[in-house]
Amino acid sequence: MSSLPPVGRLRWTDVPAPLRARLEACFDAPVTNAVTPAGGFGHQLAAALTLADGRRFFVKAAPTEDPLTVANLHESVVLSSLPPGAPAPDLVGVHHTADWTAVVIAHLDGPHPDLSPDSSDPGQLWALLDKLTSSAAPPPYTAAVAATPSGAASLHGWDVLLANPPGDLEPDVRHRLHELAELEAAWPGLAHGDRIVHGDLRADNMVRDLHLGVTFVDWAHATTGPACIDAVSLAPQLVLAGHTPQDVARLLDEHPASATEPLASTAFLAALTGHWHRNARLPSPPGAPGLRAYQQRAAAAGLTLLGPRLR
Ligand SMILES: Nc1ncnc2c1ncn2[C@@H]1O[C@H](COP(=O)(O)OP(=O)(O)OP(=O)(O)O)[C@@H](O)[C@H]1O
Ligand SMILES: [Mg+2]
Structure with missing residues (x-):
């Protein structure tokens, strides 16, 4: 019945029976797929459920004591407070049963957007970001989001690498370590703002829904901050998807969310890249086998964008 998880995720059948029964009672139909x-x-349950009557819902669930439950609950309050027209699915409900917590979200129907240069999805994404950040939250x-500290504001990594430079650090990075750490150190002072920030924009945290178009999912890291955070986060993703760093740098220079905040954009790009560069060197966490390789690629993409912004 359940398809195998790609990255060691929990499956629907791993969810305690009383919680499955509670969800089916609320749906008023049994889950058939x-x-x-x-x-x-992540390692938690994140699954699209199909019911006997054909309706579909998206469910995230984990033991209540799992730190992911705090993130899921944060996502649930964010989803119910976003303004009308925000590119996000609706919250359906939250359930606590058998020491587990499930968040039920409207199901989006479609693939992840295609961020490659041949696709029209990146253009739609920049337009969505403009709309999302052009006025205060x-x-x-x-x-x-007030009670949850911003993960984006506390990103860093160059400071750690500077304190103890790894022997295999690329010479051009070693040469720039002081400057990178300085830029990153400026970031927390610039990380304030009143805009909606998704905080984890990657293609796999978006769905190109048949009816709604590109829609952002996984709002667990949402916060308020400067408009540039999501635009700068998206930039290395576009490089990874095949855009030239020059084209992406130009987009960042021109997009309202980042063009109006060049200092904060550069400082955040430094902090994000430092975070990736440092974390890529750590042992793989359980249940996330692809994470370190991704961070290594993302750090390299971030550095190609950061290069022209350095002294
Ligand atoms: N409402 C939705 N409808 C359909 N599919 C969704 C929906 N929300 C998320 N998805 C899909 O499920 C995947 C996992 O969801 P999500 O990113 O919210 O889970 P997560 O466990 O928080 O993820 P991560 O591993 O990024 O921490 C997404 O990559 C996306 O493909
Ligand atoms: Mg995700």
Whole structure:
């Protein structure tokens, strides 16, 4: 019945029976199929459930004591506080049963967007980011994220590498370590703002829905901050998808979300790249076998964009 998870995720049948029964009672129909989508690095249940009557729902679930439950609950309050028209699915409900917590979200129907240069999806993405960040976040959203510290604001890595430079560090990176650490150190002071920030924009955290178009999912890291955070996060993803660093650098220079905040954009790009570069060298966490290789590729992409912004 359940398809095998691609990255060691929990499956629908791993969820305690009382929680499965509770969800089926709320849906008023039995679950006939559960598909774990490809993408992401988490270990929790994240599955598209099909019901006997054909309806579909997306469910994320983990033991209540698992730190991912805090993230899922944060996502649930974010989803219910985003302004109308935000590129996000609707929250359906939250259930606590048998020491597990499940968050049920409207199902989006489609693949991840194609971020390659041949696709029209990147253009749609930049337009969505412009719309999302062109005005201040509405008060319900600001209140929803107020109690959760911003993960983006605390990203760093060059400081750690500078304190103890690994022997195999590329010579041009070693040469720039002081400057990179300095830029990164400026980031927390620039990380404040009143805009909606998704905080984890990658192709696998978006779905190109048949009806809604490109829609952002996985709002677990959502926060408020400067408009540039999501635009800068997207930039290395586009390089990884085949865009030239020159084209992406030009987009960052021109897009309203990043063009208006060049210092914060550079400092955040340094912090994000440092985070990737440092973490890529750590042992693989359980249940996320692809994470370190991804961070290595992302760090290299980030550095190609950072190069022209350095002294
Ligand atoms: N509402 C939805 N409808 C359909 N598919 C979805 C929906 N939300 C997420 N997905 C798909 O499920 C995958 C996992 O979801 P999500 O990213 O929210 O889980 P996660 O465990 O928080 O992920 P991560 O591993 O990135 O931490 C996404 O990559 C996406 O393909
Ligand atoms: Mg995800």
